[in-house]
Amino acid sequence: MNLLFILFFPLVVGLILLILKPAKAFIWSFAASLIELVAAGYVLSQMAESASPQSYLHDWIPEVGISFSLLADGISGILIGLCALLVPFIIATTARTDKANNAQYQGLILTMQTALMGAFLAKDAFLFYFFFEASLLPIYFLASIYGGENRQAISFKFFVYTLFGSLFLLIGLIYVYLRTPGQIHSADMEVLYQTAHGLTAQHQGYLFLAFFIAFAIKMPIFPFHTWQPDTYTTSPTQGTMLLSGIMLKMGTYGVIRLVLPMFPLGMATWGSTAMILSIVGVIYGSIIAIQQKDAKRLLAYSSFAHVGLISAGMLTQSVEGIQGALYQMLSHGINVVGLFFVIDLIERRTKSRELAQLGGITQASYVLSVCFVILSLGSVALPLTNGFIGEFLLLKSVFDHQMTLGIIAGITIILGAVYTLRLIQKSMFGNVSRITKDFEDLSAAEKWVLIPLCALVILGGIFPNVVLNFSEASVVQLAQLVK
Amino acid sequence: MTAIIALSLFGISSLFLGFWFSRKVLQSLTLVFLLVGMALTAADWNQELLWFGHMFRTTNTSINFSLLIQLAAFLVVAFSRGFGNDDEHTHPAEYYALMLFSVVGAIMMVSFDHMIMLFVGLEILSVAMYVLTGSDKRSLRANEASLKYFLMGAFATGILLFGITLVYGATRSFYISNIGTIIASTAPESTPNFLYIGVLLMTVGLLFKVSAAPFHFWTADVYDGAPSIFTMFMSTVVKTAGFAALYHIVGDVFGGIYSTWVMTIYFISMLTLIVGNVTAVYQQSVKRMLAYSSISHAGYMLMTVSAHQISSTSTILYYSLAYILATATSFAVFILVSDYQTGRKEKPENFQSFEGLAKNNPGLAFCFTISLLSLAGIPLTGGFWGKFFVFSDTFNRNMTYPIILAILMSAIGVYYYFKGIIAAYFKEGDIEKIEVPTLFKITLWVTTLATLVLGVYPSLVKSIF
Structure with missing residues (x-):
């Protein structure tokens, strides 16, 4: 029943919105996301205490053997936690903007949360597919209504591209x-x-190809990434956060x-190809990110590079790789x-994202620049930040799997x-432009979002075992299935 | 099968009721007639009965199809708004009567046990439709459409009849339950070859009615030329009846000689998918787009016919239901918007007419979106499970190529259906609040919600089918 609550509560509030x-949409959605966080936290703590999954x-649809079957184990628990944790932050970032009390906007974010x-x-695999595709609808409307320049064409490309990919997943599943x-x-996953x-x-x-293409487009992995930079850049900030974070x-x-x-x-036949593609994406994304002039686009490519490494790590099929991937999903979500x-x-504040036009912000807002540095270091994977743990595990697993790939990665x-x-x-640095x-200093509401996020970056770097222990049993079980 | 008697009597009586009652009353009466018809149809549930000298058989499948057909007719009548206020040129009593008659024909097409009954049903259905297509008698396009429909339809019926003759010649029986046993008990060597030709000709005759390629050329022009409300009738009632009859013939009767007709249906389904979807992309008019979309859906349904699984009947039923609901909804919104834009825009039927719909008519835009999503087969809507069951049936027969093609075509489908959604939500336009009659509004919301319910809890109807 707890799982049902976690699943449907955001939808209910989202539909109300x-x-x-209602006029005070922000209060509604923010309160709902906090309740969701508490509920998810309660379920996860229960699971950690009893060390057993909940289902x-x-x-x-009993006529065709499709059931409404939910499971929260060590692997999905991490993702549920991530989703429940990030949505309050995402909603809080709208505070005091014109979107704060836009009921449609907040409603779409919450419906999106249910789909995720x-x-x-x-x-049940078809239940997964159902939500996997249904999640496209709220984000499509978010991006096409509230996005930036050329939003309709770009979000439409994103929609058709990902939908096309997931159809391969559908037929693979049916097969x-x-x-x-x-x-x-x-269609129970165990039976499958x-x-x-x-x-x-x-x-x-x-079948591996059919499944992997669907997921590779979603992540995205080179060469299926062409929708991603445009979509991330054009979407409204919260849309981008939902897309890249969750x-x-x-x-x-x-x-x-x-x-x-x-x-x-x-995997034996195609696994190495998929892994090479992932690593190509890592290098390719990083190199393009270096050239970017638009800060949001730079982050889009950095996200593309990070996900490539996550993908390469888990494709090693080792416990470390999968654990690292899970941990990095969590930290990447927070950082991004x-x-x-x-x-x-x-x-x-400046109506611009052009790097050439910016500079010197540290003089105007000390807190912003400190937080930015912490978050960036998390993204660079400096020790003592959350990014380090995940990236270290991932690189180690790739290295153990094949040394050349590990070196390139x-x-x-x-x-x-x-x-x-x-x-x-x-x-941040350099001359004031x-x-x-x-440049105005941060408001209290903005600090309240940034500082906890930075705290999470550092906490994640110091106490990774809370998360790693939580997922370990399920990952070991999964890794045995792979062998 | 008292429903067809009752509906025929209702049809005749509504011709006379037109002398005394207004169009609104006639509309309500027709709705009541159809409800009575559905009740009488459902009364035969779970008993297999033969009627009219064993020419007519009611089974649960045929009852399901009859109910679907009457449901579709109910929706069309509810969306008809009494055919406007133009007393000089519209004749609602006749229109309602003709619709009732064609429903009778459609019910006969789904419950026949004698091939002449199929022919008679098809003719009752078609002749009424020829008249309704041309009912806007001052419109040149409607006249052209009517004539085209009539000529092509007459040919198709002729071909069907020729096929029936050959099958009769080969099996010495008109009763389809006998034909099945005769074919099964005859050794393949001693079966005359013209049986197979007969089967093919019958198939072609029915494929014409469901507008499968390459017999689809009439569809776009006829759908486009006919008054929109009758286009809705054609794309729901006629199509469902056509598919039920087609599957009854090829699946049940000639199921024993599966290998002789399967390749035909197999290629026709692929061709239909390509023609329907690719041509729909290039349409500027929403009505023509819906016409080609109706062709493409015929392609999906033919996939399950060619797969010929035990579950195929249930799949066709489910697909038809989802398709009827979505098509009726999209046509209903289309009728409202194009009527509103007539006189305001040069081409009221184009996508441009929908621009800015969501601003002052969020309800209409929502219903339109849900119906298009269902037609595109996106989860949360009935259309998704329709496609799912079709793919599942097809895969059971290990037919991989049609599935890969169907995936490509589904992606193309998303492209043209979303043109409507994009126009309604993301484009600027100047549509004021459109007045919607109460009955129309209720029906619109019911069909939209039903589409969503089918998408979220398909078991609700799947357990009956």
């Missing part, structure tokens, strides 16, 4: 589902794992949940929300430092 359009099962939660909680035993088939293991290497290979993790989560345990033989917020703060740390430090330098000379 969308339909009734919920109900009939959905659903994808992370689902144990395996039809081979499950029994007169009425089953068993069934998929019985398929020939050739079939597993095709929605992208649906892709990586999908790989951990569905691809790794289902197709070990497919903070970074996009900083860019948004700068843009609100290791360049990311240098390249990441180059583009991130360049971002800090161009925006024409548009930054009247």
Whole structure:
């Protein structure tokens, strides 16, 4: 029942906001997201205490063996936590802007949260797919109504591109589902794992491709990333945060949940190709990020580079790789929300994201620049920040898997430092420019968002074991399934 | 099967009721007639009965299809708004009567057990439709559409009849339950070849009615030329009846000689998908886009026909229901908007007419969006599960190429359906609040919510089908 609450509570409040359009939309949505956070925290702490997963099962379409089956274990627990943790921050970033009391805007964010939660909680593969695709609708409307220049064309491209990819996932799922035993088939993930293991290497290979393309487009992995920079740049800040902070993790989560345990033989054939593509993305994204003039676009490419490393790590199928991927999903979500917020703060005050026009902000707002530096260091993976733990585990797993790839992937740390430090330098330090000379200091509401995020970056770097222990049992179990 | 008798009597009586009653009353009466028809149809549930000299069989499947058809007709009548106020040129009593008659024909097409009954049903349905297509008698386009529909339809019926003759010649029976057993008990060598030709000709005749490529050329012009409300009737009632009859013929009767017709349907389904979807992309008019979308949906449904699984009937039922609800909703909004824009815009039927709809008419824009999402097969709507069941059936037969094609075509479908959503939500326009009659509004919301319910809890109807 707790899981049901976590799943549907944001939707209920979201629908109230969308339909009734109350005047104080911000209070509604912020309170709802906090209640959701408390509820999710309660469930997760219970799970950590009893060291056992929680589940919920109900009939959905019994005629074809599709059930409404939810599961929160060590793996999905991390993602649920991430989703519940980030949404209050995302909503808080709208405080005192014109979007704060826009009921439609807040309602779409909350409906989006339900779709994301659903994808992370689902144990039935078609339920997963259902939420996986349904999550496209709120973000599509968010981006097309409130986005920047050329928003309709860009969000439409994003919608069609990702939908097209997920259709491959759908047929792949149907293919395996039809081979499950029994007169009425089953789409429970456990059953699908068993069934998929019985398929020939050739079939597993095709299925691996179908599944991986769907998730690779979502993450995105090179060369399926062409929708991403435009969409991230054009979306409204909160949309970008949802996309990069949480929605992208649906892709990586999908790989951990569905691809790794289902197709070990497919992995054997195509795994290294997928891994090489991921690492190409890491290097390619970093190099392009170095060239960017627009700060938001720079972050978009950095996010693309980070997710490549996450993908490469989990494709090693090792416990460290998957643990590192999970941890990095969490830290990347926190860091990227903070970074996009900083860019948004700068843009609100200066109406510009052009690095060439910025500079000298540190003189106007000390807190902002400190927070920006902390968040950036988290993103660069400096020790004592949350990024270090994840990236270290990921690089180690890639290195153990294949040394050459590990060395190439290791360049990311240098390249990441180059583009991130360049971002800090161009925006925060240097001479005060024409548009930054009247830069206002942060308001209390803005500090209340940034400082906790920075605290999370450092806490994540010092106490990683809270999270790693939480997911370990489930990851070990998964890794056994892979072998 | 008292429903067809009752509906025929209702149709005749509504011709006379037109002398005394206003259009609003006639509309309500027709709705009541259809409700009575549905009740009478449902009364035969769970009993397999033969009627009219064993020419007519009611089974649960045929009852489901009959109910769907009457539901579709109910929606069309509810959306008809009494056909405006123009007493000189519109004749609501006749229109309602003709719609009732064609519903009778459609019910016969889904419940026949004798091939002549199929023919008679098809003719009752079609002749009424030829008249309704041309009912806007001053419109040149409607006249052209009517004539085109009539000529092409007459050919198709002729082909069907020729096919029936050949099948009769080969099996010496008109009763389809006999034909099935005769084909099964005859050794393949001693089956005359013209049986297969007969089967193909019958299939072609029915494929014409469901506007599958390459027999689709009439569709766009006829849908475009006919008054929108009858286009809605054609794309829901006629299509459902056509599919039920087609699947009854090829699936149930000739299921034993699956291999002789499957390749035809297989290629036709792929061709239909390509033609429908690719052509729809280039349409400027929403009505023509919906016409081609109706062709493309025929393609998806043909996929499950060619897969010929036990679940195919249930899939066709589910797909038809989702399709009827979504099509009726989108046409209803289209009718409102194009009527509003007539006189304001040069081409009231184009996508441009929808620009800015969401600003002052958020409800209409929402209903329109949900219906288009359902047609595109996005989760949360009935259309998604329709596609899901189709893909599932097709995969059960290991037909991989149609599925890959269907995926490509689904992505293309998203492209043209979203043109409507983009116009309604993200473009600037100057549409004021559109007045919507109460009954119209209620029906619109019911169909929209039903689409969502089908999308979230498909088991609600799947357990019946």
